[in-house]
Amino acid sequence: MAVRTIEEQNLVLNMGPQHPSTHGVLRLVLELDGETVVSCKPVIGYLHTGFEKMFEQKTYWQGVTYSDRMDYLAPLSNNLGYSLAVEKLLDVEIPPRATVGRVILAELTRIASHLVWLGTQAMDMGAMSVFLYCFRERERILDIFEMCSGQRMMCSYIRPGGLAYDLPHGFEEAVQAVLDIMPERIDEYEALLTKNGIWRDRTIGIGVLRLEDAIRLCVTGPNLRASGGSLDVRRDRPYCGYEEYDFDVIVGERGDIYERYLVRVREMRESVKIIQQALKRLPDGPYVTSDRKVAFPPRSELATSMEALIHHFKLATEGFRVPAGEVYSVIESPRGELGMYLVADGSSKAYRLHVRAPSFASLQALPVIAKGALVADLVAMIGSLDPVLGEVDR
Numbered sequence: 001m002a003v004r005t006i007e008e009q010n011l012v013l014n015m016g017p018q019h020p021s022t023h024g025v026l027r028l029v030l031e032l033d034g035e036t037v038v039s040c041k042p043v044i045g046y047l048h049t050g051f052e053k054m055f056e057q058k059t060y061w062q063g064v065t066y067s068d069r070m071d072y073l074a075p076l077s078n079n080l081g082y083s084l085a086v087e088k089l090l091d092v093e094i095p096p097r098a099t100v101g102r103v104i105l106a107e108l109t110r111i112a113s114h115l116v117w118l119g120t121q122a123m124d125m126g127a128m129s130v131f132l133y134c135f136r137e138r139e140r141i142l143d144i145f146e147m148c149s150g151q152r153m154m155c156s157y158i159r160p161g162g163l164a165y166d167l168p169h170g171f172e173e174a175v176q177a178v179l180d181i182m183p184e185r186i187d188e189y190e191a192l193l194t195k196n197g198i199w200r201d202r203t204i205g206i207g208v209l210r211l212e213d214a215i216r217l218c219v220t221g222p223n224l225r226a227s228g229g230s231l232d233v234r235r236d237r238p239y240c241g242y243e244e245y246d247f248d249v250i251v252g253e254r255g256d257i258y259e260r261y262l263v264r265v266r267e268m269r270e271s272v273k274i275i276q277q278a279l280k281r282l283p284d285g286p287y288v289t290s291d292r293k294v295a296f297p298p299r300s301e302l303a304t305s306m307e308a309l310i311h312h313f314k315l316a317t318e319g320f321r322v323p324a325g326e327v328y329s330v331i332e333s334p335r336g337e338l339g340m341y342l343v344a345d346g347s348s349k350a351y352r353l354h355v356r357a358p359s360f361a362s363l364q365a366l367p368v369i370a371k372g373a374l375v376a377d378l379v380a381m382i383g384s385l386d387p388v389l390g391e392v393d394r
Contacts, residue, residue: 010033010038011031011033012031012032013029013030013031013032014028015027015028016028017046022382023382023383023386023388024047024387024389024392025047025389025393026042026044026046027043027044028040028041028043028366028378029043032375035374035376036373036374037372037378039367040370040378042363042364042366042367044389044392046389047392047393048393049069049070049393050394051066051070051355051394052354052355052394054066055350055353056349056350056352056353057349058349059319059320059349060086060160060322060349061159061315061319063350064079064156064159064160065154065156067079068153068155070355070391071334071338071357071391072153073334073388074112074113074333074334074388075109075153075154076109076145076157077113077338078333078338079157080102080105080158080240080331081329081330081331082160083158084240084329084340085329085353086322087161088327088329089323089325089342090160090161090291090293090322090323092160092161092294093290094161094162095162095289095290096283097167097282097283098163098286098288099240100241100281101282102163103240103242103275103278105145105148105158106240106331107274107275108141108175108178108271108275110267110268110271110333111137111141111182112141112142113334114265114267114334115138115141115268116134117264117383117386118130118264119131119132119134119138120383122134124379125199125202125379126198127192127196130189130192130193133188133192137178137182140181141178144175144178147171147174148163148168148171149164160294161288161289161295162286162287162288162289163287165287172279179275182272183269183272186265186268189265190265193261194262194265199258200258203256203257203258203261203384204258205254205258206256206257206373206377206380206381207256207257207369207370207373207381208255208369209223209226209227209255209365209369210227210255211224211255213365213368214227214229217361217364218364219336219362219365220337220358220361220362221334221335221336222250222263222335222336222386223336223362223384224336225251226255226260226262227252227254227255227259228255229251230249230251231337232249233331233337235247235249245278246277248270250262250263250266257384260384293321296311296315296316297311320348321346322344322346322348323344325343325344326341326342333358335358335359335388337356337358338355338356340353341353341355341356359387359389360392362385362386362387363387363392365385366381
């Protein structure tokens, strides 16, 4: 058997965990034959978040804040997924104003998340202007989140039972102002990239994820749909009344970086359509359930009713109890299927909460699409999967 000389051996290289283009604290162990990737092994666990274990130590109210910080680019989507799981076991009725408000906020979150993805993906590949344009629109959306919750990112605004507060005065006008400009602004992004020769050369046919591999690896969301899969939880397992909204599920064919770009850009246009419909049907009325097991009493009653004061005190200090049982609740987050498997034991804290994180599944696809590619294309492939390591190392 021929023995390879030192000059002929492949190079093993660590990329990260501090690499600025890996969208989080991610380490890749690469085996390279010249400039060709022979193998790519993602190594995770550097964030040490322990979110799932911390859910067991805090009340259901307190758990909302942890959901914000898993996928920190889609905090309101995480709030929604967590709240729906708790509400299934509580069997409480959510008022229409809260339900429609949740749809508006979830779709605004989808647009904001895709804007971060598009801006950073373009910047990773040298298109600096797109980054500045995308963050210009994202700031408008974060202004709305701040208007609602007082926070721009970690909002904790969607909570079990409804919303933390009523939608503020001027909310509808602020949302409509964003909707009015978004179609034209998305046209600007496409004018810069979609037919750009350099962008197309760097993305078409690069990082191809075949549909059968995507299904085998449990990839969901835009990464699956870019490969030809049509799964979208909003349509296939609707929640929050999504079955009443008219929107298209964007499906690609090639499964390369370029297709993943097109799918996300067109999903932003669909989100604008959904929000426009939701604004028209946003009713007046309560923003939180009337079930006193879950809802805090109105603040106006605290000064006049001892019962209301005691109720408020017990909910704030002890939390509410969730009937024993288990449930799996799933939503379509900007990155794909976000599932919450919740086991309750009848106390005010979760016995177990396991998160089915879409970024974790998408990251499994990286070794598949990287094999045989050039190392110069690796950063573009990582970015195209849109992983957030906060929900990978949960």
